Amino acid sequence: MNVIELDRATLQIGGRxxxxxxxxxxxxxxxxxxxxxxxxxxxxxxxxxxxxxxxSAGRLTVFGHAPRCGDASIGYxxxxxxxxxxxxxxxxxxxxxxxxxxxxxxxxxxxxNRAKIEATLDAVGARDLANRALSDMSGGERxxxxxxxxxxxxPKLLLLDxxxxxxxxxxxxxxxxxxxxxxxxxxxxxxxxxxxxxxxxGAIDRVLYLGNGQAVLGRVDDVVTAPVLSRLxxxxxEVLRAGGHIFVLSRGRDVERADHMHDHGHDHGHAH
Amino acid sequence: MFQYEFMTNAFAxxxxxxxxxxxxxxxxxxxGQTFAGHALSHIGFAGATGAGLIGLAPLWGLVGFxxxxxxxxxLLSERISxxxxxxxxxxxxxxxxxLLFLHYYTSFATQATALLFGNVLAVDHATIATLAALxxxxxVALAAIMRPLIFASLQPELAEAKGVSxxxxxxxxxGIVALxxxxxxxxxxxxxVFTLMVGPAAAAQRVTCGLWxxxxxxxxxxxxEAWLGIVIAYHTDWPVSFCIAALSALCYFxxxxxxxxxxxxxx
Numbered sequence: 001m002n003v004i005e006l007d008r009a010t011l012q013i014g015g016r017x018x019x020x021x022x023x024x025x026x027x028x029x030x031x032x033x034x035x036x037x038x039x040x041x042x043x044x045x046x047x048x049x050x051x052x053x054x055x056s057a058g059r060l061t062v063f064g065h066a067p068r069c070g071d072a073s074i075g076y077x078x079x080x081x082x083x084x085x086x087x088x089x090x091x092x093x094x095x096x097x098x099x100x101x102x103x104x105x106x107x108x109x110x111x112x113n114r115a116k117i118e119a120t121l122d123a124v125g126a127r128d129l130a131n132r133a134l135s136d137m138s139g140g141e142r143x144x145x146x147x148x149x150x151x152x153x154x155p156k157l158l159l160l161d162x163x164x165x166x167x168x169x170x171x172x173x174x175x176x177x178x179x180x181x182x183x184x185x186x187x188x189x190x191x192x193x194x195x196x197x198x199x200x201x202g203a204i205d206r207v208l209y210l211g212n213g214q215a216v217l218g219r220v221d222d223v224v225t226a227p228v229l230s231r232l233x234x235x236x237x238e239v240l241r242a243g244g245h246i247f248v249l250s251r252g253r254d255v256e257r258a259d260h261m262h263d264h265g266h267d268h269g270h271a272h
Numbered sequence: 273m274f275q276y277e278f279m280t281n282a283f284a285x286x287x288x289x290x291x292x293x294x295x296x297x298x299x300x301x302x303x304g305q306t307f308a309g310h311a312l313s314h315i316g317f318a319g320a321t322g323a324g325l326i327g328l329a330p331l332w333g334l335v336g337f338x339x340x341x342x343x344x345x346x347l348l349s350e351r352i353s354x355x356x357x358x359x360x361x362x363x364x365x366x367x368x369x370x371l372l373f374l375h376y377y378t379s380f381a382t383q384a385t386a387l388l389f390g391n392v393l394a395v396d397h398a399t400i401a402t403l404a405a406l407x408x409x410x411x412v413a414l415a416a417i418m419r420p421l422i423f424a425s426l427q428p429e430l431a432e433a434k435g436v437s438x439x440x441x442x443x444x445x446x447g448i449v450a451l452x453x454x455x456x457x458x459x460x461x462x463x464x465v466f467t468l469m470v471g472p473a474a475a476a477q478r479v480t481c482g483l484w485x486x487x488x489x490x491x492x493x494x495x496x497e498a499w500l501g502i503v504i505a506y507h508t509d510w511p512v513s514f515c516i517a518a519l520s521a522l523c524y525f526x527x528x529x530x531x532x533x534x535x536x537x538x539x
Contacts, residue, residue, distance in 0.1 A: 050433045070435040078429030087426070089302070090481040094426055101423025102436045106415055107483065133481035149430075 001064050003028050003157055003189045004049060006215075009058035011041065011048050018044045020213040021058065026189060028156075031180065032217070033200040034193035036210035037233060037255070042193040043079060045210070046159045049191075050076060063156070070102065075155030075188075077146050079162045091129035091137070092117060095149045120148040124178050140171035144178070151182060158183065158190045164199065176203050196256045197224065198245050224248070273506050278393050282512070285395040285403055286498040289459045290468055292407040294476075294494030296414060296452040297469035298487050299445065301477055303425045306470045307356060308345060308446065311363040312453045313462040315341040318366040320387050320462075321373035330387060331402060334462075335454045342450030346443025390461035390513040392502065399458065406455045413448050421445055422483070459498065460513045467513070468494050471520030475527035493523055 002025040011019040018041040026032055034042050047053045048060055051067035060067060062074070095117050096109045121127045126144040129137065137145065143163050150158055160179065164172045180203045183190050194200055197207070197220070207224065208217045211232030216223050224246055229237040238249040248255050273279050300309045316338040323333020341362075374384055386394065395403075414421075424431040424441045432438055456465045472493035476486045501516030508515075 047433075052433060069433070076430055076433050078427070078433075087302070088477040088481045088486075089426060089483065093481075093483040096483075097419075097422045097426045098430055098434070101419055101427075101431060102434045103419055104416055105419055107419045107422055131481075 001028075002026060002061075003030075003063060004191075005059075005061045006055075007059040007061075009048075009055040009060045011044050011053060012056040013044060013053070017056075017213055019210065019215060022213075022215045023058075024208065024215055024217040026191070026208075026217070028189055029187045030205045031183060031190045031203055032192065033197065033204035033207045034191050034210065035195075035197055035207060040210035040212075040232075041215075042210060043161055045215075046076070046161055046191065046193070049157075049159060050074060072153050073156045075150035075153070075158045077143075077150045077158070077160045077163055079165065087134045089134055090131050091121070091126075091134065091145050092131065094134055094145065095121075095152065098149055099152065116152055117148075120151045121145075123151065123182055124148045138171075139166045140168075140175065143167060143171075143175055147175070147179065151186075154186070156188060158188050158192075160190065160192045162193050162195070164194055164196075169199075172199050176200065179203075197248070201244070201246070220246070273503075278395075279502070279506065281395045281397070281400060282392045282502050283499060285400050286392055286459050286502055287495060288400070288403050288407045289455050290494040290498035291491045292410050292452050293456045293465075293468035294472050294491035295487060296410060296449055297473035297494070298476065298490040299414070299421060299425065300449060301470060301473040302422075303445070305446075305449075306466070306474075307359055309449050309453060309469055310466060311359045311366075312338045312342055312345075312446070312450050313457055313465040314363045314370075315366040316450075316454060316457055317387060317462040318369040318373065320457075321370045321377070321384070324383065325373045325377040330383065331399070331454070331458065334387075334457060335406070335451065338450035338454050339447060342446035342448075343443055346446040347439065386461070387457070388461050388463050389511065390457070390459050390464060392459045392512050393505075395458070403455050403458060406451050410448055410451045410455070413444070413451075417441060417444050417448075460516055464513050464517055467517040467520040468498060471524045472497060475523045478524075478527035479530065497523060 004026040006022050006024055008021050008023055009019065010017050010021055034045070036042060044053065048055060049062055049067055051069040051071065062071070096113070097107065099113050118127065118130065121130055124144050124147050126141065126148055129141055129145050134142065147163065150160070163175055167175065176199060179190065179192070192200065192204070201220065204220070206218060207220050208215060209223050209229070209232055212234045214232060216228055216232065224239055226237055226239050229239060229248060233250065233255065235250055237255070240247040240249065300306050316334040319333040319337025320330035321333070322337070323330050420431065420436045420441055424436050424438050428438055452469065453465055456468050460467050473490040475493055476490035480486050480489060497516055497519040501519050502512055504510065504515040505512040
């Protein structure tokens with residue numbers, strides 16, 4: 001059974017079709033890199049999979065059924081937007097807030113849940129973050145904390161929305177390695193959205209490229225080509241391969257890097 | 273000093289208000305909505321003077337206006353409750369209306385100072401009973417939504433994905449804050465609700481990053497500042513609100529200056 005399946009699905013935000021008539025299927029255990037220009041629908045797709053945005057046409061199934069809000073088998077790492085700069089809450093309480101955080105009443109943390117949190121923090125090598133305030137953590141440490149949180153509850157599917165944003169190259173590599181290792185061990189299917197393809201090349205099984213309302217899923221060599229990307233970007237695109245790297249150029253400019261310069265935390269196609 | 277009834281009344285009223293302010297203020301600081309809390313108290317000033325104008329008790333005008341404003345802000349949620357400019361404009365407008373109402377109801381003017389800066393030494397038994405009821409409602413409501421409130425405050429995107437209604441939480445919370453602000457304004461006045469609602473909570477969050485520890489410390493600091501403020505005022509004859517404000521500021525800056533506790537670690 002496919003983990004995620006879209007069958008001629010259309011996803012709309014405010015009357016605009018972000019993805020139109022899109023079909024693809026993702027198999028269990030796959031590590032999928034989700035790429036595409038700003039506003040191409042990376043966040044929107046994840047929100048649809050989470051059950052926050054039903055398709056306006058076509059069919060979207062997750063684990064064989066329509067997406068359900070609050071599905072425990074999906075781990076989600078939202079794009080970092082709202083961490084207040086001086087949030088003086090320690091890592092343990094931050095993660096604990098997400099465990100049955102939808103229930104009413106006073107917060108409580110059972111010994112079993114505490115052990116679960118500590119175990120996942122260990123799994124991503126971040127045990128020491130439990131007792132440190134979020135405001136004292138670096139960007140890389142916060143991402144690790146969020147990753148640990150997404151792994152709690154043994155999810156079968158991880159949706160990681162731009163986990164590399166605002167990280168330097170070294171931290172990016174560490175985060176990718178940790179995710180790949182943990183997900184291989186636990187056979188977790190991963191959707192990993194990013195601005196740049198190159199860091200992901202060694203980790204991903206297939207790439208899901210979004211753009212122009214369309215989506216193309218396939219092996220990197222089949223998808224990241226001039227004809228396919230020209231169609232998705234709606235402009236003439238050149239693809240150069242050199243030294244194990246892939247450069248996607250539009251009129252001589254590297255589109256991924258140009259995108260990254262403009263985008264610090266906002267996805268234009270995403271509406272709250 | 274406890275032989276005077278007005279003193280025991282002051283301690284009782286300040287005690288109730290301090291705990292309520294410390295606890296609800298903790299979440300106000302966590303959510304980064306302190307300015308919204310400040311604005312609510314100013315809106316309350318217009319409500320209180322307006323109530324005086326039509327012959328109602330100022331407290332009910334205060335409660336009514338802040339509650340309505342808090343719920344409205346919550347419903348408009350992301351569009352307004354975190355926007356400094358919109359809040360600032362509404363805040364100034366509210367003070368303006370308060371002034372207008374005072375202008376037309378001049379005999380009320382003696383009470384204006386009490387409303388603006390508080391008058392805890394004039395609290396009677398009926399007011400204490402009202403404050404206790406307001407405080408109880410505030411704490412019970414806060415306890416009921418605390419879990420999703422923390423989740424939604426720390427991780428809104430994830431909370432939404434798990435089925436928490438951000439708008440409901442935001443609205444309920446600002447409604448609760450409105451009640452706390454109304455109670456707090458009775459003690460330190462609408463202009464100085466920060467002293468009990470924000471000062472202790474912010475100081476507590478500097479000192480500890482544990483959730484329950486922070487919450488307890490925030491309430492304890494507010495209580496200590498309120499009671500100690502009354503004691504100092506009794507012995508010096510300075511205004512109580514000044515003493516509380518001074519203690520609140522002192523605690524906050526002391527907490528800022530303190531090297532905060534964290535295990536030795538290199539980034």
